Amino acid sequence: MSVTAARGFRAAGVTAGLKASGRPDVALVVNDGPEHAAAAVFTSNRVEAAPVTWSRQVLADGRVDAVVLNSGGANACTGPEGFLDTHRTAEQVADRLDVSAGDVVVCSTGLIGERLPMDRLGAGIDDAAGRLSADGGALAAEAIMTTDTRSKQAAVTRDGWTVGGMAKGAGMLAPALATMLVVLTTDARVEADVLDRALRAATAQSFDRIDSDGCQSTNDTVVLLANGASEVAPGEDELAAALTQVCQDLARQLIGDAEGAHHDIRIEVVGAADEDDALEVGRSVARNNLFKCAVFGNDPNWGRVLAAVGTSAATFDPYRLDVAINGVQVCRAMGVGEPRELVDLTPREVHVLVDLHAGDAAATIWTNDLTHDYVHENSAYST
């Protein structure tokens, strides 16, 4: 059930003192081989953190031996000095593990615009390297938490091979990834190009479909390591399916622990002309602050769903739009349907069903409500 669920991976999580809270803040994940294939997807934010710039280069040859992650500082917008800090971090990991720095992925998360305390981080890396263990997944998952209230881990085992993973991220969750660090491991035997395609297929159906607050981070990274230790070579579809299952499990955990959220909202768009239309409409609703406030207030204000749908460019006739909330058809053909008083919004999970009546395509986006706790957490984060 963790990043060390697959054979041939070790991990550690330690406290280096990067976080004021004194909680664990440095994690290390090592691939012991025999193979060292890797794939990754990164934030599409053009303002990218130094570790993202570094790790893109590491991935260029499809080989990764280790991933080092820290919470307590994003090392974003820290200039050339920040990039040197990332480089030094990789060098130190490489030195301790006797691998090449060019095969070490670096991930950071925390406040933007502050240098990392390199002396503490260095001591943390030494400590973590000495504690690497095949049971270390849970500690590593704990060390990457920021405002997360619980660690996120998942794994599935197929016929002789396993995919495991860990994730962090509680704010800034948005399409095309989140502040979100995810490390996935598998002991399947996979060529690097297949690994890349399977990872992209899995993230498109999972992390790309959650949008907690519409804000995209500078540090998002999802990295997948494969070592072939199981000696099983699954087909690409089989691999993609297992990866998708683990990624969806982790994505669901991220939404379930999003900053300050009281509700997890599943926005299902059906009757779309194509999947892109369904996704666009889903995201438009997921980013409507007024609707998200209404859900927080247990108020089935379906007019705000319609208003959000109406701002999209998807193919539909507005006068045919239907909306149901938690099974109650509150809007029929852009007009009044069942009484809104019939909707019960007290459960944590809310289901919004939008029918565009424009085709057969469908897609689901997950988001959260907008709450006092969200405002509180995010108005006092850097101070």
Add this chain to the structure above:
Amino acid sequence: MSVTAARGFRAAGVTAGLKASGRPDVALVVNDGPEHAAAAVFTSNRVEAAPVTWSRQVLADGRVDAVVLNSGGANACTGPEGFLDTHRTAEQVADRLDVSAGDVVVCSTGLIGERLPMDRLGAGIDDAAGRLSADGGALAAEAIMTTDTRSKQAAVTRDGWTVGGMAKGAGMLAPALATMLVVLTTDARVEADVLDRALRAATAQSFDRIDSDGCQSTNDTVVLLANGASEVAPGEDELAAALTQVCQDLARQLIGDAEGAHHDIRIEVVGAADEDDALEVGRSVARNNLFKCAVFGNDPNWGRVLAAVGTSAATFDPYRLDVAINGVQVCRAMGVGEPRELVDLTPREVHVLVDLHAGDAAATIWTNDLTHDYVHENSAYST
């Protein structure tokens, strides 16, 4: 200083009982001529309210004799019955004023998805028609308020002619208009086509550049009436300049009274390759919930500005981005600048300056912070 500042216009505001609060809720503005030219811009939301559908048709021939407005109900998503309600409203106004229903603009604001109580609205129209006065502008401005805490009025007088106006709107303010009803009047002599161009020029520089919460309404309407009563025919540029001044005054009042806001945030983007790029970057920052929460917490978290800028498609090199907040250059070349502790965010107005270093174009977007009061007001609106 109001919608009756120009000669030849009368207005009234009365209490019809549409609002539970018992506050005024029906307004009437009448053009007494001699000319009856008009122009308007409406929401670009594809889910549009019945009064918007109606009023688009009224404007088709460029003539408007009267505008009737109600708060206490948006008459949006109310089906064919809702459209008939709007039609009946126009008919009743036409009957009382002895004009054609096809020359009566109807505007509504309030909750989506509920029918209007037509008996009360009808009595209100009768009452308002009997109280029309050249001093009625202030009462009309009061009657269109929803969650506004104060009425919004403005006027400028040029050489012998005047432009006046009123506005409402405290939430749902977004580019391409807001829930926002605006009535503008002028006693200048203007051809209908010139009036249309001047109005579009003015709204592009005012209402289109405020974005309180990224949500666009189903009911936005800005209507401009011109009667030539001054017998002065200003040039198009002169007219557009006066209109822009009144619209910017009203837009600034809208931002200053946005739902739950504690800060008015002026996002100035300079060094852009073109104005569209500057606007896109400004809107991206204006819609970043994390940054807006930080401002509420008086936290100059400039990393969130950078993260928002980085999600835009504008032309720039991220490594050259500069950001100043309230005059303190907190970010230079995507790196750390002056200490964030030097920034004082206690004043209501906050100035964010983003330099893209990509050209000579600039634009300013106004927004608000995201506060507990915003969440409170919008989580309990329809219940």
